[in-house]
Amino acid sequence: MTATTGTRDGQIRIQGLTKRFGDFTAVDDLSFDVEPGRITGFLGPNGAGKTTTLRMLLGLVRPTSGTATIGGRDYAQLPHPLGTVGAALEATNFHPGRSGRDHLLVLADTASIPAARVDELLELTGIPAAARKRAGGYSMGMRQRLGLAAALLGDPEVLVLDEPANGLDPEGIRWLRGFLKHLASQGKTILVSSHLLQEVAQTVDDVVIIANGRLVRAGTMADLEGTPGALVRTSDPEALAGALRVADVTSTLQDDGALVADTTDLRLVGDVALRAGLPVYGLQPQRADLEQLYFSLTEGTNRNLGDAAVAVGAPTERDAVIGEEGADER
Template structure:
């Protein structure tokens, strides 16, 4: 499997090389989270969580800061032991994957490197552990757009460059599955646009892409599916289209009541707007609305499709007290995120 690059301000990425992709199992790297729970003492970081991530799609893993996203990803990658439930990739746990670097690529932190080592040397060390040639390292540096900084010390990288270096490391083994935690943090608008195109191209090749974020707006233009959690619990899962709900139309006219009556004759339902000059019409057929208004002799001041505001929906689904922030139990979860998963589990 090869990866083609995406437009990013003229930085022409190369293919991902001649490595042969090694899938997790025959089902193509599908991620399954089943009844997953993680406790630290009396604190529940992940609470009976279940969802799946299909190959060939970009799935956004969403929730406010402290919702349990990173803990879930660390369990999936074998870095934290669950209290109950399972997290599998291609039907097996991460520990059961014989060649993890060539099966699963991940980037959970943008600081997971030696600050005194160059970006290229950081990737060369990782590549050597899996028998990946140095030529692949150079391809990845070109792919993510930082070849000019390859020999600079990574400790001097900007946050955006660190994100790109982490992505290069995740892609070293040409993996079937890619797991990224807040990958857009620190990227400029050009970089975010590049990242969107890059992830879409990987999904088009049949890879499994799971991307966490605390803001739905960041990933709305990228993802196919969304999983939203709050306080470690699932609150919504489905396609991005299902979150939008049915498409309606906003129409403004001089006599909304008269237009509503004409629309009823055409078997179209509408509700009055709060401003007294508009209707929300239960159809996405703008031409039909225009034709009905024309026959009724009414002027149209505004006519446009409308969908639910995803950012407002996100906050509505996740509103309420965030038990993972601002109380005495939060440091326990932070210990887990740092990899200090000792003794508190029950």
């Protein structure tokens, strides 16, 4: 997640990336790296600039300044885009009257990818039974799987996924988690935008959090979770803290009366409490919660781009991106 002196194949590098739509700054001097063989969660409130960042990375929106590169190249400079980057930004970019299999076959044909790859991906993403049905009748979860299959057609080294767990049931989310980890184990670079914080905590290796278009925190999950400890509840936390000090274990008293001991050895904490004659009402491992960290970093920073934007005539991030795409097409 830290800046490096060189760029490796498959590495995503965002450097000083800025995008302005008139007076509205959607992305503001944003910099971070996404490394091969790792899953990176891209988090932020609505309107934080995630969509604009992903679209600039994929060459769909022009940056005002800065760069967004894949393996050291802009998307437009990639010699084999489909074999380098697979992206699923929306679960509706297909013809509703076309079957899921036909949708993939059309995409495969444009890139000279054999039909066998389509059938392989239908099996891999778990939708072979629905493949011959019209995609317009798919559930949201099935659309997500179809989008993921399309992103994987060229066996890319980089995957960019926007809210891939939307619409998936618990079994589907569990499948997606294992599938992404499998792809990362093959050395693929995976950038996932999501608002499902608990799922992100169980899936990703690294986290990038932005607010108001700016980076507020980036690091590994282990770094963000901080030093592990043991959370214990007892009738006299101050007495237990003293007993733990005798056992060379420091601790911190929380506002709710719980004690956090600086050790992962739950048995040691329990034994110390027993010797001190103190009842224990709760004892569990303690690590920083991603959800708590997220809200502590982004609370009060969310740009309310609904009513406020309408009131002043400013574009929301989504409206601005759509306007930019329309300008590009013209």
